[in-house]
Every structure is written in C-alpha cells, then in structure tokens.
Amino acid sequence: MQQNQDSATQQLACENVKKQLKTITKRLEGAKFARDVEDVHKVRLASRRLRAVLRLFGDVYGKERADNWQKQLKKLLKGMSEARDLDVEIIFIEGILSELNYDSRRQVPGLRRALLRKQQARQKLQPKMAKEIRRFEDKNILIDMHLDTERMLFPLRNKEIPRISESLLERLRERISPHKNDVINKLELLKDIENNGGHHKLRIAVKKTRYCLEAADKAFDGSLEQTITKVKNFQTMLGDMHDRDVWKIGLENLIEEEKQRTIEYFGSARPFPKLLPGMQMLKDKIESQRLQLYQQASEYANSEVSEDFWNHIDDVFRRPANAD
Incomplete structure (x- = not known):
C-alpha cells in the first residue's frame, strides 16, 4: 500500500x-x-x-x-x-x-402477457x-x-x-476535467431527437461527472449538493429515456415472439389479435413518455445545465486549499 x-x-x-x-x-x-x-x-x-x-x-x-x-x-x-x-x-x-x-x-x-413474460425472464x-x-x-x-x-x-x-489540501484539489481537477469536457462535447447530441445512441453516451458522461462530484462532496461540507442535484436530475432524465429505448426494442421483439408462440400452440395466429391492443398501448405509452422525457431533458439542458454550467462545475476545485 x-x-x-x-x-x-x-x-x-x-x-x-x-x-x-x-x-x-x-x-x-x-x-x-x-x-x-x-x-x-x-x-x-x-x-x-x-x-x-x-x-x-x-x-x-x-x-x-x-x-x-x-x-x-x-x-x-x-x-x-x-x-x-x-x-x-x-x-x-x-x-x-x-x-x-x-x-x-x-x-x-396484452399487458398481462407482457408482464408475465418479463416476470418469467426475471425469475x-x-x-x-x-x-x-x-x-x-x-x-x-x-x-x-x-x-x-x-x-x-x-x-x-x-x-x-485539514479537509482540503492542494494535493487533493489537484487530484480532483485532474479527474473531473475529462468527464466534464466529455459532457460539453456531447451536449450537441441532444439536439437530434433521433440520436438515441448519442443520448446514451451523454448520459454516461454525465454520470461519471456526478460520481466524481459526490466523492468530493464530503471534503467541502456538502457545499456541492446543489450542483450534484442538478447533474443527477439531468442524468435521471437521460437514463429514463434510455430505458424506454430499450423497452421499445424489447417489446417489438416480444410481439413477434408471442405471435410465433400462438401459431405453435394453436396451429394458427387467430387468437393473437386479442393481445395486440394491450401491447400496442404499452408501446404507445413508452413512445409518448420517451418524447416527454426528451423535451424535459432538452429544456433542462438549456436552463439548468447549459454549457456554461459545465464549464464552471469544477471552479470549487480551483480555489486555494486555505480559502474561506
């Protein structure tokens, strides 16, 4: 050691x-x-x-x-x-x-069938x-x-x-810098509503920045809490968006799988349409929530966590260790 x-x-x-x-x-x-x-x-x-x-x-x-x-x-x-x-x-x-x-x-x-399949997979x-x-x-x-x-x-x-030293501040600056710069470089990706992969990459960069801030917070007596809350809120929106991207793909696969199961069990797809209204409702709900979350994240990025916010997020690590 x-x-x-x-x-x-x-x-x-x-x-x-x-x-x-x-x-x-x-x-x-x-x-x-x-x-x-x-x-x-x-x-x-x-x-x-x-x-x-x-x-x-x-x-x-x-x-x-x-x-x-x-x-x-x-x-x-x-x-x-x-x-x-x-x-x-x-x-x-x-x-x-x-x-x-x-x-x-x-x-x-259809909703109960989707729930059953997810419960079976989890079990x-x-x-x-x-x-x-x-x-x-x-x-x-x-x-x-x-x-x-x-x-x-x-x-x-x-x-x-002492809670803070020059060595500690230097370490924190070095560690958070690439993460915050990654966020700044990826904020543009949020402007394209179809760029699901880009939104996911932005979420990961935001998450890494948040964890670095959380690790430093105790040395600053909780003074980073407000900043951390903003970063966490943004990450949560992006994470919920990603969840719905994954769910939508999974549901589309599930619909096709259930149709094939119906054919194998009954010898025909005739009973399958009974499941479609619920599964379609689930798909519509996922898509509408995804759109709503995207709008919220975009507005939040402009108002609360703009590029200027990220540029100054590590200012606290640039003060002298003995500063009041």
Missing part, C-alpha cells in the same frame, strides 16, 4: 469507500435471495459509486489492488444489470395495469445472479477493502487533518 498521499486525500478516500461498503454489505444478501427489488438497485448503485471512488483514489490503496477490486466489482455489476432492468420494466407495466379502468379492459390481456435470471454474487463473496473483496480502509484510517484518527 502506498503512503505518499497526503492525509486529506487518504481520509476522503477511506470515508467514501466505507460509505459504499456499508450499503453493499447491507443489501447484497437480499439481492442474492430476491427479497426486495431495491436490494439489487442499491447494490448496483453503490458498486458503481465504489468503482468511481477507486478510479479517483485507487493509488491510495495501491494500483494493482484497486484495479483488481474494480475488476471484480465490474463482474458483479454485469451479473446484476439485466435483473435490475427487468425489475424496472416490471414495475412500469404493473403501474399501467393499476391505472386501467373498465373502458380499457381490451388492453388487459429465470435469479439463479444466475445469485451465482455471480456468491462468486464475488468468495473473493472476500469487501473484507479486504474494509481491512485496508481501517488500517489506513487508524493512524489518522488522532491527527488534526
């Missing part, structure tokens, strides 16, 4: 790691046994944040060690990704069903995800990170440590 970083950097690194470890440790068992859909969500979110922290402060723990932790966390995230996507889609379809009235009864069969994924979680647990990654963090914190506990 390297010891050439200053105490402010080490302390902030450890505080961030401890926070995410706590969430993963608390929620991982629930995700393994499908106790609550929020368990999968919280583990994935904390794992992504932890990977971002390790990219920011990995050398504090030693590059080789941090790289291995990142690699194992990436495998865990990959093993849980599809399950979380299905959880969100299931909740979405359940919400539509709960709002239907008697006049919409023709849509019920099928659980053993595979549980296996990946057990593999991760067997590596003792969380234990190793906890022990290394406590070892690093121990000699710092009786010291008067």
Whole structure:
C-alpha cells in the first residue's frame, strides 16, 4: 500500500469507500435471495459509486489492488444489470395495469402477457445472479477493502487533518476535467431527437461527472449538493429515456415472439389479435413518455445545465486549499 498521499486525500478516500461498503454489505444478501427489488438497485448503485471512488483514489490503496477490486466489482455489476432492468420494466407495466379502468379492459390481456413474460425472464435470471454474487463473496473483496480502509484510517484518527489540501484539489481537477469536457462535447447530441445512441453516451458522461462530484462532496461540507442535484436530475432524465429505448426494442421483439408462440400452440395466429391492443398501448405509452422525457431533458439542458454550467462545475476545485 502506498503512503505518499497526503492525509486529506487518504481520509476522503477511506470515508467514501466505507460509505459504499456499508450499503453493499447491507443489501447484497437480499439481492442474492430476491427479497426486495431495491436490494439489487442499491447494490448496483453503490458498486458503481465504489468503482468511481477507486478510479479517483485507487493509488491510495495501491494500483494493482484497486484495479483488481474494480475488476471484480465490474463482474458483479454485469451479473446484476439485466435483473435490475427487468425489475424496472416490471414495475412500469404493473403501474399501467393499476391505472386501467373498465373502458380499457381490451388492453388487459396484452399487458398481462407482457408482464408475465418479463416476470418469467426475471425469475429465470435469479439463479444466475445469485451465482455471480456468491462468486464475488468468495473473493472476500469487501473484507479486504474494509481491512485496508481501517488500517489506513487508524493512524489518522488522532491527527488534526485539514479537509482540503492542494494535493487533493489537484487530484480532483485532474479527474473531473475529462468527464466534464466529455459532457460539453456531447451536449450537441441532444439536439437530434433521433440520436438515441448519442443520448446514451451523454448520459454516461454525465454520470461519471456526478460520481466524481459526490466523492468530493464530503471534503467541502456538502457545499456541492446543489450542483450534484442538478447533474443527477439531468442524468435521471437521460437514463429514463434510455430505458424506454430499450423497452421499445424489447417489446417489438416480444410481439413477434408471442405471435410465433400462438401459431405453435394453436396451429394458427387467430387468437393473437386479442393481445395486440394491450401491447400496442404499452408501446404507445413508452413512445409518448420517451418524447416527454426528451423535451424535459432538452429544456433542462438549456436552463439548468447549459454549457456554461459545465464549464464552471469544477471552479470549487480551483480555489486555494486555505480559502474561506
């Protein structure tokens, strides 16, 4: 483990790691046994944040060690990704069903069939995800990170440590700069409503910037909170847009698959039209929400997170460490 970083950097690194470890440790068992859909969500979110922290402060723990932790966390995230996507889609379809009235009864069969297929797919994924979680647990990654963090914190506990140092500020500037520049370069992609892939790339750049800000926030006594909230809101809109892009493609495939199943089971496609009103309603809802989200994201980009906002997002890291 390297010891050439200053105490402010080490302390902030450890505080961030401890926070995410706590969430993963608390929620991982629930995700393994499908106790609550929020368990999968919280583990994935904390794992992504932890990977971002390790990219920011990995050398504090030693590059080789941090790289291995990142690699194992990436495998865990990959093993849980599809399950979380299905959880969100299931909740979405359940919400539509709960709002239907008697006049919409023709849509019920198709919606219920879509929900059933998503639930079946999710159930099928659980053993595979549980296996990946057990593999991760067997590596003792969380234990190793906890022990290394406590070892690093121990000699710092009786010291008067400044929250911010010049070394820490330089690190934060270097890490956030490529992410914010990536956002600035990709903001133009939002002007094209058809550029779904570009919108997704913009979301990823925004997400990386957000995680860097979140990792720095404690050193600045929460003064970055307002900025983080704006970045998070923008990321959420872009993420919800991407969800609907994926759902639309999946639904189009599902419609074709259900038609083929009907032919195989009944020897004819004649019963299939009963499912179409509900599936078409679902498709229309996805498309209308996607358009609404695009409009919201575009307006938000112009009013709250314009290019000027991103240009100055790291100004706080450019002040002297001893500034009031």
